Amino acid sequence: MNFPRRGIAEDDSSAGASLYHGSRWLLESKILSNKRKLVSSRKGALKMKLSRILGVVCAFFFILFSALSSWSATAPTLTIFIDATSAPRKIFHAKLKIPASAGDLTLYYPKWIPGEHAPDGPVIDLAGLKFTASGKTLKWRHDLLDNFTIHVEVPAGETEINADLDFLSPATLEAGFSAGSSATDKMALISWNQVLLYPKGWKADEITYVATLKIPSNWKFGTALPIASATADQPNGETQIRFQPAPLTTLVDSPVITGEFLKVVKLAENPLVEMDIAADSAAALEPPEEVWDHYKSLVEQANRLFGAHHYRDYHFLYSLSDHVAHFGLEHHESDDSRVDERGLIDDMARKSEASLLPHEYVHSWNGKYRRPADLTTPDYQQPMQDDLLWVYEGLTNYLGTVLTARSGLLTPEEAREDLALTAADLDHTPGRAWRDLQDTTDAAAELYFSPRSWESWRRSTDFYDEGTLDWLWADVIIRQQSKGKKTLDDFCHLFHGAPNTGPMVKTYTFDDVVNVLNQIVPYDWRGFWTERLTNHGPGAPLGGIEGSGWKVAYDEFPSEMARVEEGRDRLIDGAYSIGLKLHEDGTITDTIEGMPAAIAGIGPGMKLIAVNGHKFSVEVLREALKAGATSTAPLELLVENTDYYKTYKLDYHGGERYPHLVRDESKPDLLSMIYQAK
Numbered sequence: 096m097n098f099p100r101r102g103i104a105e106d107d108s109s110a111g112a113s114l115y116h117g118s119r120w121l122l123e124s125k126i127l128s129n130k131r132k133l134v135s136s137r138k139g140a141l142k143m144k145l146s147r148i149l150g151v152v153c154a155f156f157f158i159l160f161s162a163l164s165s166w167s168a169t170a171p172t173l174t175i176f177i178d179a180t181s182a183p184r185k186i187f188h189a190k191l192k193i194p195a196s197a198g199d200l201t202l203y204y205p206k207w208i209p210g211e212h213a214p215d216g217p218v219i220d221l222a223g224l225k226f227t228a229s230g231k232t233l234k235w236r237h238d239l240l241d242n243f244t245i246h247v248e249v250p251a252g253e254t255e256i257n258a259d260l261d262f263l264s265p266a267t268l269e270a271g272f273s274a275g276s277s278a279t280d281k282m283a284l285i286s287w288n289q290v291l292l293y294p295k296g297w298k299a300d301e302i303t304y305v306a307t308l309k310i311p312s313n314w315k316f317g318t319a320l321p322i323a324s325a326t327a328d329q330p331n332g333e334t335q336i337r338f339q340p341a342p343l344t345t346l347v348d349s350p351v352i353t354g355e356f357l358k359v360v361k362l363a364e365n366p367l368v369e370m371d372i373a374a375d376s377a378a379a380l381e382p383p384e385e386v387w388d389h390y391k392s393l394v395e396q397a398n399r400l401f402g403a404h405h406y407r408d409y410h411f412l413y414s415l416s417d418h419v420a421h422f423g424l425e426h427h428e429s430d431d432s433r434v435d436e437r438g439l440i441d442d443m444a445r446k447s448e449a450s451l452l453p454h455e456y457v458h459s460w461n462g463k464y465r466r467p468a469d470l471t472t473p474d475y476q477q478p479m480q481d482d483l484l485w486v487y488e489g490l491t492n493y494l495g496t497v498l499t500a501r502s503g504l505l506t507p508e509e510a511r512e513d514l515a516l517t518a519a520d521l522d523h524t525p526g527r528a529w530r531d532l533q534d535t536t537d538a539a540a541e542l543y544f545s546p547r548s549w550e551s552w553r554r555s556t557d558f559y560d561e562g563t564l565d566w567l568w569a570d571v572i573i574r575q576q577s578k579g580k581k582t583l584d585d586f587c588h589l590f591h592g593a594p595n596t597g598p599m600v601k602t603y604t605f606d607d608v609v610n611v612l613n614q615i616v617p618y619d620w621r622g623f624w625t626e627r628l629t630n631h632g633p634g635a636p637l638g639g640i641e642g643s644g645w646k647v648a649y650d651e652f653p654s655e656m657a658r659v660e661e662g663r664d665r666l667i668d669g670a671y672s673i674g675l676k677l678h679e680d681g682t683i684t685d686t687i688e689g690m691p692a693a694i695a696g697i698g699p700g701m702k703l704i705a706v707n708g709h710k711f712s713v714e715v716l717r718e719a720l721k722a723g724a725t726s727t728a729p730l731e732l733l734v735e736n737t738d739y740y741k742t743y744k745l746d747y748h749g750g751e752r753y754p755h756l757v758r759d760e761s762k763p764d765l766l767s768m769i770y771q772a773k
């Protein structure tokens with residue numbers, strides 16, 4: 096199979112790859128200059144003689160160099176065998192055969208994980224490393240400047256070495272992305288980047304892997320990686336899956352979901368789109384029938400939004416478990432999305448994660464097919480630059496929320512309530528005074544791993560939620576400027592759409608985004624985005640909400656989506672009243688600078704013990720806030736801080752406050768049009 100990856104082919108900046116290509120280009124330019132010398136020496140017999148000698152010499156070197164060049168241009172093919180039968184013990188064994196020649200063989204463990212936008216490859220969990228050739232154990236050592244690089248001493252005469260390694264998956268529940276908890280007694284996620292090494296000097300597109308995977312007996316599996324054969328006749332009833340040879344890029348981009356309770360639901364044909372869902376129980380796989388209809392509608396609506404697709408087929412790999420890390424990671428032809436065990440069957444849980452699969456699915460177009468040039472690296476060691484994540488993640492987040500509404504995964508009212516929470520949260524982020532949106536992307540590799548404490552002052556990966564508000568604003572501007580003739584859907588058609596292709600990368604820059612927006616409707620898009628990326632507020636960018644005919648307003652009644660969010664995070668959101676976010680056990684996760692709790696002296700990490708002398712509970716706090724609205728007495732919070740207790744007095748009388756969107760009848764209701772199924 097051929098995988099034209101234009102973007103990657105254009106961008107050759109890996110240290111290993113450029114070193115290799117540099118020397119090859121040097122040889123070829125010498126050959127060309129020698130040929131030129133040959134032509135210019137035909138004027139005299141003497142010169143002719145000389146030229147013959149030169150010709151012979153050149154021919155000799157040409158043949159030599161060609162041989163060297165074609166030898167060095169043959170990209171390696173590795174075989175890899177993964178034994179996942181010990182997944183419930185949370186250990187995975189791998190055996191690789193790697194072409195080699197005498198001397199130093201430099202191998203890499205993937206460091207920068209695509210979609211995670213950070214150098215978070217779990218190298219600390221690599222164990223049991225052993226290299227052999229012809230039955231002899233080889234010496235190896237980590238590179239002193241980079242723990243992801245391993246040097247192996249290959250003896251003379253060897254053309255291939257064997258590598259054995261184990262991947263130690265987190266043994267207790269660990270949050271995070273693909274390196275977080277990934278295996279339970281009943282299911283596992285296999286991310287190939289965690290169980291392999293690859294040789295230096297080649298792009299990930301150039302190295303071929305012939306992979307085989309063995310899974311526990313009676314477990315089923317799902318993956319987008321093309322399969323050669325699957326046999327269930329292994330000893331102990333295990334299944335062995337042989338995959339078609341695939342480039343390293345495709346392998347790393349195609350995780351495998353496997354488990355005892357695994358359900359496959361077909362969502363579309365031509366091309367095939369299916370959900371491969373593994374759960375910790377059979378019951379978790381049986382949601383109301385209409386859930387599947389919404390996901391079928393998601394596929395339909397996404398394809399109408401973009402007008403074309405860029406996968407051969409697509410697999411939603413969906414994990415339902417309380418014992419795996421919860422996140423979503425995009426791939427070109429699949430996604431690795433993980434939620435609670437009851438994430439499909441529980442109504443509240445389903446609402447809380449409604450936009451997860453739409454978001455990851457959108458990434459097949461926005462992030463995988465169209466990718467910022469700065470994020471398009473030839474291998475997994477070259478650092479990625481995150482400065483365009485406001486498009487990669489921000490636009491994806493906006494389109495994800497739009498498709499969530501269009502597919503019926505949330506009702507239009509729920510989608511608006513969700514948007515109100517996004518706007519209110521960003522409107523209570525004083526950190527924008529010092530850190531602009533651009534800097535949240537520039538610092539993303541660290542911000543992804545920042546704690547929730549001080550989040551409102553540090554800021555976090557706000558380009559997701561702020562991206563939603565900003566791209567809504569762009570959508571509204573397109574609709575206003577074109578008098579309703581054009582929408583952001585037209586931008587998506589042009590930027591992400593036809594023709595249908597298999598997986599490939601088409602890179603873009605800031606200028607490309609501005610240019611395509613201008614092709615949809617002429618406007619000062621450069622000025623618009625520059626302002627959005629560099630302004631310091633105050634307050635969230637609400638131009639999109641207000642331009643679409645709605646306003647953010649607060650009252651004492653939490654919306655359904657506010658309750659869903661509080662339930663999911665086990666948090667009490669007092670951000671909009673006293674500027675306090677706390678866990679349901681009273682632990683304060685954040686205080687918002689400039690608001691009553693922070694002014695009184697309370698900070699994150701402290702613990703709320705009592706409210707107005709009454710032992711803290713969620714209800715006690717809510718009732719005290721309510722009572723305070725009709726009283727002049729201060730709100731008294733008894734707080735524990737590093738083994739000391741202190742009562743803080745807050746002069747607050749605003750009651751409980753929760754955000755909503757309310758209609759502004761002076762403007763057309765563009766938001767409802769945006770949320771309408773196409």
Ligand SMILES: [Zn+2]
Pocket residue numbers: 425454458487488491
């Ligand atoms: Zn994303």
